[in-house]
Amino acid sequence: MPESAVIHTDALVIGAGPVGLFEVFQLGLQGIHTHVVDVLDQAGGQCIALYPDKPIYDIPGLPYSTGRELTQRLLEQIAPFKPEFHFNQQVGQVNRQADGRWLVATPVQQFLTRALFIAAGVGAFVPKELKVDGLAAFTGMQLWYRLNPPDLLKGQQVVVVGGEDAAVEYAIALAANESQRAQRVTLLHRRDVLLASPAALAQLAELRASGRIRFVAGQVTGIQTRADRLSGVVINTPDDQSLTLALDALLVCQGISPKLGPIAQWGLAMERKQLSVDPASFATNAPGIYAVGDINTYPGKKKLILCGFHEATLAAFAAASYLNPQASGVLQYTTSSALLQQRLGVQ
Amino acid sequence: MPESAVIHTDALVIGAGPVGLFEVFQLGLQGIHTHVVDVLDQAGGQCIALYPDKPIYDIPGLPYSTGRELTQRLLEQIAPFKPEFHFNQQVGQVNRQADGRWLVATPVQQFLTRALFIAAGVGAFVPKELKVDGLAAFTGMQLWYRLNPPDLLKGQQVVVVGGEDAAVEYAIALAANESQRAQRVTLLHRRDVLLASPAALAQLAELRASGRIRFVAGQVTGIQTRADRLSGVVINTPDDQSLTLALDALLVCQGISPKLGPIAQWGLAMERKQLSVDPASFATNAPGIYAVGDINTYPGKKKLILCGFHEATLAAFAAASYLNPQASGVLQYTTSSALLQQRLGVQ
Numbered sequence: 001m002p003e004s005a006v007i008h009t010d011a012l013v014i015g016a017g018p019v020g021l022f023e024v025f026q027l028g029l030q031g032i033h034t035h036v037v038d039v040l041d042q043a044g045g046q047c048i049a050l051y052p053d054k055p056i057y058d059i060p061g062l063p064y065s066t067g068r069e070l071t072q073r074l075l076e077q078i079a080p081f082k083p084e085f086h087f088n089q090q091v092g093q094v095n096r097q098a099d100g101r102w103l104v105a106t107p108v109q110q111f112l113t114r115a116l117f118i119a120a121g122v123g124a125f126v127p128k129e130l131k132v133d134g135l136a137a138f139t140g141m142q143l144w145y146r147l148n149p150p151d152l153l154k155g156q157q158v159v160v161v162g163g164e165d166a167a168v169e170y171a172i173a174l175a176a177n178e179s180q181r182a183q184r185v186t187l188l189h190r191r192d193v194l195l196a197s198p199a200a201l202a203q204l205a206e207l208r209a210s211g212r213i214r215f216v217a218g219q220v221t222g223i224q225t226r227a228d229r230l231s232g233v234v235i236n237t238p239d240d241q242s243l244t245l246a247l248d249a250l251l252v253c254q255g256i257s258p259k260l261g262p263i264a265q266w267g268l269a270m271e272r273k274q275l276s277v278d279p280a281s282f283a284t285n286a287p288g289i290y291a292v293g294d295i296n297t298y299p300g301k302k303k304l305i306l307c308g309f310h311e312a313t314l315a316a317f318a319a320a321s322y323l324n325p326q327a328s329g330v331l332q333y334t335t336s337s338a339l340l341q342q343r344l345g346v347q
Numbered sequence: 348m349p350e351s352a353v354i355h356t357d358a359l360v361i362g363a364g365p366v367g368l369f370e371v372f373q374l375g376l377q378g379i380h381t382h383v384v385d386v387l388d389q390a391g392g393q394c395i396a397l398y399p400d401k402p403i404y405d406i407p408g409l410p411y412s413t414g415r416e417l418t419q420r421l422l423e424q425i426a427p428f429k430p431e432f433h434f435n436q437q438v439g440q441v442n443r444q445a446d447g448r449w450l451v452a453t454p455v456q457q458f459l460t461r462a463l464f465i466a467a468g469v470g471a472f473v474p475k476e477l478k479v480d481g482l483a484a485f486t487g488m489q490l491w492y493r494l495n496p497p498d499l500l501k502g503q504q505v506v507v508v509g510g511e512d513a514a515v516e517y518a519i520a521l522a523a524n525e526s527q528r529a530q531r532v533t534l535l536h537r538r539d540v541l542l543a544s545p546a547a548l549a550q551l552a553e554l555r556a557s558g559r560i561r562f563v564a565g566q567v568t569g570i571q572t573r574a575d576r577l578s579g580v581v582i583n584t585p586d587d588q589s590l591t592l593a594l595d596a597l598l599v600c601q602g603i604s605p606k607l608g609p610i611a612q613w614g615l616a617m618e619r620k621q622l623s624v625d626p627a628s629f630a631t632n633a634p635g636i637y638a639v640g641d642i643n644t645y646p647g648k649k650k651l652i653l654c655g656f657h658e659a660t661l662a663a664f665a666a667a668s669y670l671n672p673q674a675s676g677v678l679q680y681t682t683s684s685a686l687l688q689q690r691l692g693v694q
Contacts, residue, residue: 018407018408022407025405025407026405029405051682054682054683055681055682055693056681056682057424057681057682057687057688057691057693058372058373058376058681059407059408060365060369060372060406060407060421060424060653060656061365061406061408061409061412061417061420061421061424062408062409062420062424063420063423063424064693065408067682070408073408073409073410074407074408076410077404077407077408077409077410279626279627279646279647280626280645280646280647281647298627299626299627300626300627300628300661300664300665302660302661302664302678303678304660304678306407306653306656306657306660307657307660307661309407309653309656309657310653310654310656310657310658311657313649313651313653313654314647314649314654317647317649318647331649331650331651334402334403334404334405335398335401335402335403335404335414336401340404341404344404346402346404346411
């Protein structure tokens with residue numbers, strides 16, 4: 001579903017992790033409306049993707065929170081500024097226009113922005129690839145890493161690869177939900193030990209017992225094609241046998257891992273895979289582009305969320321005067337400023 | 348009550364405001380135990396002294412808190428590190444010793460510290476002086492700005508100057524509490540409009556009705572002395588009359604205001620009354636002395652609590668390697684580090 005029109009904005013944030021979210025907050029205090037792009041399907045970045053339920057003890061004033069709680073708190077905090085989120089999109093291209101604006105493109109959307117904030121953390125969280133000769137050519141046709149829309153594979157013979165929550169849940173969804181039921185569902189993992197919630201495992205056991213899901217232990221070693229179509233995967237079983245599983249579609253759910261991705265091709269000054277910034281403004285070497293959080297580097301840099309909050313703050317001040325050179329730049333406090341309280345909607 | 352022994356420590360923080368408290372936290376994560384000195388009688392700095400009940404909206408992850416709440420949250424967060432607080436003390440002198448340590452002196456205590464963190468905000472919050480010719484000479488003998496110990500003025504004729512909470516509460520304490528009752532209590536304010544809690548005002552009204560407290564409207568314009576003692580204050584009343592109030596003791600409660608105080612004499616590099624620091628470490632030009640929060644300046648500086656949290660963090664990392672040059676300096680996360688969780692007492 002491509003949104004075809006170009007979105008014009010003063011501020012675009014790449015990355016909806018905690019630092020990207022706080023960038024929205026500080027830009028909001030400056031009176032600047034923000035769009036946010038993230039490759040994941042929800043806000044939170046690493047906090048959601050890597051440790052939603054793990055404890056964080058070093059956010060100042062929060063003796064304890066989980067990644068999920070911190071994300072929820074930040075979403076609540078930025079709500080007054082009504083940011084517009086664009087999920088499931090990875091930014092590919094960033095190009096400077098003649099008028100100084102930046103054209104930022106994802107596979108489904110283009111943005112024309114005056115200021116760009118790269119809060120991309122350790123990179124885009126993208127699905128871990130299944131690396132088998134010849135397979136990549138079928139990506140988006142018969143090979144999938146994500147089930148979107150949910151009825152994408154309805155009526156097909158599907159092999160789901162993976163042994164954790166996502167794989168188990170996709171297999172269940174394909175086998176159990178009337179609206180998206182596949183013709184046949186095979187769950188393939190190197191051994192019959194699966195890591196998922198007790199509820200999901202119980203439902204899986206039922207579906208296996210009723211024959212709706214078949215479990216096969218093995219690892220994909222090759223593919224089988226027929227008339228330019230992917231017709232099956234060749235697997236190696238734990239007892240070292242070679243088998244072929246026929247399929248119409250292959251859904252790979254081996255987890256996600258961060259990839260710096262195309263950022264390195266945007267022509268920005270870098271140092272050891274980090275974007276070099278000026279710690280007075282967190283500006284990169286490109287006018288109007290700022291980098292905050294784990295993606296940047298400067299003398300003394302520590303990859304801590306709380307440092308990213310500071311970076312996002314100074315970047316917002318710098319961007320405010322970049323966007324409006326006439327602005328006073330006088331520091332106001334949320335405790336006492338009628339203007340800031342009006343923007344926060346608390347007056 | 349002088350504590351006479353010199354306290355030896357690796358780390359001393361001047362200022363128990365939010366940034367000083369978070370310095371304790373970050374030093375604690377580094378395994379460094381901390382002493383904290385503050386001129387006020389409790390932790391919180393400006394958050395307690397200036398806006399304990401006012402809202403703060405821009406602490407990341409705390410959509411709303413008051414100065415008091417933020418202070419309480421930080422005290423809870425640093426509790427595992429058992430900082431030792433020294434309240435009611437203003438640091439006067441800071442002198443480098445031959446071995447590189449710093450001798451830090453307050454009127455009642457000396458510290459010999461290897462690293463010093465100046466988190467003194469806008470300066471020490473000291474009582475606003477009553478400026479009348481000749482009065483200052485009686486400070487600490489018949490002129491007081493604070494009632495400590497509480498029975499200091501027992502049995503005396505006391506004039507309390509001020510129109511807000513502290514003045515009203517001191518007048519009540521002197522008139523109502525058996526253990527510290529003054530012979531006579533006069534509350535002096537320029538007009539009979541007082542700003543205090545309803546409960547305090549009600550109690551004051553009772554004590555005025557029963558004659559235990561006398562209220563006089565007027566402003567001090569001069570003093571009366573007899574045999575080198577302060578015998579009275581000359582006041583000007585709202586109807587422009589001159590009166591003399593006899594007294595043994597004068598208790599002045601006109602609020603507090605920040606004073607940079609002796610910091611400017613410590614030989615540290617400054618710029619417009621702020622301490623100049625390196626934003627990679629928040630080190631001043633003196634080895635082992637760091638400045639964090641509103642007291643420091645560097646390119647891009649914004650006087651925001653959340654920026655101070657970042658500054659305290661990088662200062663703690665810098666100090667950890669200053670104190671222990673052999674330390675690895677590898678960044679660990681509270682979410683995953685067994686060592687940090689052990690220090691936090693959460694394992």
